Amino acid sequence: MKKFCLSMMLTFILSFVGLQSTALAESNSNENIATDKMWAITFNTAMSLESAKEEINVHNHDGAVISTTISYGANEKQILVHPPKENYAPNTTYTLTVHDEIVSKSGVKATSPHTMNFTTQKEGWGDYHSIKEMQMKDPKGEAYTVHLLADEQPPAISSSTMWFDNPYKAEFKLAIENDASKKIVSTPIAGSEETTFYQNEAVALDDLVRKINDNVFVISQMAYSSSTEDYFYAVQDGGIELITFSFADGETSSNIINTFKKFDYLNDTTYQQAFYNNAFGLTLHTQYTFNHEDVVFTQQQGLDEKAFQKKAEDIVNSVHEIFYDDLISTVGSSEERDFSRIKDDLRPLVTQDHLEKIEDAYYDVCIECEAWYMNVDWSWDIHMNTLENTPNQMTAETVELEGIMASGGYDVVSLNKENGNWKLAHFSGSLFDSNRHLNLSKDQAKQIALELDTVNSVSYLGKNTEQNTDHNGDTYTTTIYRFSVNDGEGTMTVDASTGSAFY
Incomplete structure (x- = not known):
């Protein structure tokens, strides 16, 4: 007469034909179980794998059987119940059953079934939901999964093409995990506690939270219909750090204004920002090199x-x-x-x-x-x-x-x-026109006068205002500077709005 033991947070002693079965007390809680939990069932005799595949299963509260994989563990006495490919659903109760038809390799059958209920954890983030995942790497090349969390699920994308329609407001946080740990970090999101995303045909969450490459991701806030206020992040020391911008003029910033979705990885450590300037009708670029160790984007320039x-x-x-x-x-x-x-x-x-x-x-x-x-x-x-x-x-x-x-x-x-x-x-x-023209100072006007070939010396006499008419026929007021030139030989005037000089 033989016995075998079942150990899966609960431990059972099961008897074969002719023996009474007895359940032992629970050894651990079966609440808050990881969604990727693999159960190990240990028996005191070698088991038939084919029988285990038929007689061990997991079903949900509706009775539907979950697609798990059954295999041997360390030896033929241990049976592993692998989680479904997509893992168990969070915050859900399941039942693991060892049916009484299971047999050992010698053909001995159990006399009664044994079950265990377990409940999975709440997505691992408490009251928050992971609404976006990005696979990132730290400076050493170690892999992490970065999560954007929210205490409310995002609304469905609406059919509107107006960027400001269907706003998505919630409490957002960043989280990070790898094989060793998982945690919510305190790094601020987009520099504000009132972060807002949108879910419509023009702008959606995936547009505003984007992975640039394995090292950098961006969270954007809409500024106008075609531009965004962008905040960039990198994985560093097992956490998430906000990237600082260091500009050529010595200034620094935690964000940039950028054309919608126009920040790209070029090569090596080089990245490029593109911003459409309406005033000039040009798309203008800025390039940066990224120092992952220091978590800094440094502006790069060419010519002085x-x-x-x-x-x-x-x-x-x-x-x-x-x-x-x-x-x-x-x-x-x-x-x-x-x-x-x-x-x-x-x-x-x-x-x-x-x-x-x-x-x-x-x-x-x-x-x-x-x-x-x-x-x-x-x-x-x-x-x-x-x-x-x-x-x-x-x-x-x-x-x-x-x-x-x-x-x-x-x-x-x-x-x-x-x-x-x-x-x-x-x-x-x-x-030059009435809306945009120069406003020369006295010294600038004097320098213009001195640069004329026929002028050797200049003395300031005074100034007055006049009405100018631009090429559109519009009038505006300008300052006229008056100078004595060449030791009183003559008088020169310089228009402060156009730089035109008359002698």
């Missing part, structure tokens, strides 16, 4: 301002010279214009996209006009606004003062680095 100014002037002047040398040689007849004559000369200086724009201008430009295409005399010292500066791209705005050969206005120029060479990638201009 002086180097950019020189390269931009050299390239634009060369393009201007090639452009007009050909046009003037054709005596200005539109039938005689042939861009193919200069196309190869321009290729080393201009990107392919901008070359097409220069070609359009080549056939449309007026040679007899006073203001020539790309005839630049920029005043960088009066105005330079760097719009973007990356190792391979730089864009800046400057001004060209009003003069004999220039109408005066703001110019935007971009250079791209291709195969080690900087090329003109964008050139556009806008005239």
Whole structure:
């Protein structure tokens, strides 16, 4: 007469045919069981695996049998009950049953079934639900699962295409787990206790909580319809750290304003931000290198301002010279214009996209006009606004003062680095008008006067205001500075809004 024992948090002594069965007391609680629990049942004799597969099962409270896998454990006396592929459901009660038809390898059968109820834990996060999972790695390459938790489940995605419809508000937290541990962290989410996501056709949770790569993920808050306030995170020392941005001007920040979903991993440790600037009609970029150990994004730049100014002037002047040398040689007849004559000369200086724009201008430009295409005399010292500066791209705005050969206005120029060479990638201009024009100081106006070839000395006399009319016919008030030049030889005026000088 033989006995075998069942050990699965509860321990039973089971008898074979002809013996009475007796249950022993519970050895542990069967509440709050992990959803991926694997049960080990130990007998005191070798068991038939085929019989165990037939006679051991798990069912839920509705009586439905759960798809588990049965295998031997350390030896043929131990039977393992593996969890279903998708794990057990959280906060659910199940019943594990060893039926009385189970037999040992010698063919001896049990006399009665034995059951055990167990209840799984509440998703492992208490009152919170995991609404988003991301597989991440720390600086050493160790794998973690990052969870975005919420105390309320997200609503279904609505059919609205308005980004602000169907807001999802809850109490959100971040959590992290690996094979060794799991925990909720105190790292703030998107810098606010009033974090809001949206669930509609234009914007959904998966758009606002995104994995950039294995090292970085982002949580975004909508700023406008097409831009977001982005906060970036990385796994560090078994926790989750908010990444700091370190900018070229020495400033730091915990977030950036970015075009919706336009922050990308480029290569190695390089990442790129893209932001559409409505005022200039350009998508501008910023590049960063990521130091995972320090949890810092550091802005990377290419040219300094002086180097950019020189390269931009050299390239634009060369393009201007090639452009007009050909046009003037054709005596200005539109039938005689042939861009193919200069196309190869321009290729080393201009990107392919901008070359097409220069070609359009080549056939449309007026040679007899006073203001020539790309005839630049920029005043960088009066105005330079760097719009973007990356190792391979730089864009800046400057001004060209009003003069004999220039109408005066703001110019935007971009250079791209291709195969080690900087090329003109964008050139556009806008005239001064009543809404946007200069506001020169007295010293700036004096410097303009001194830069004229015929002026040797300048003395300030005073100023007055006048009404200017812009190219749209709109009027605005400007300051006119008056100077005595060349030791009283004459008087010069400088318009503070355009930089135009009259002597």
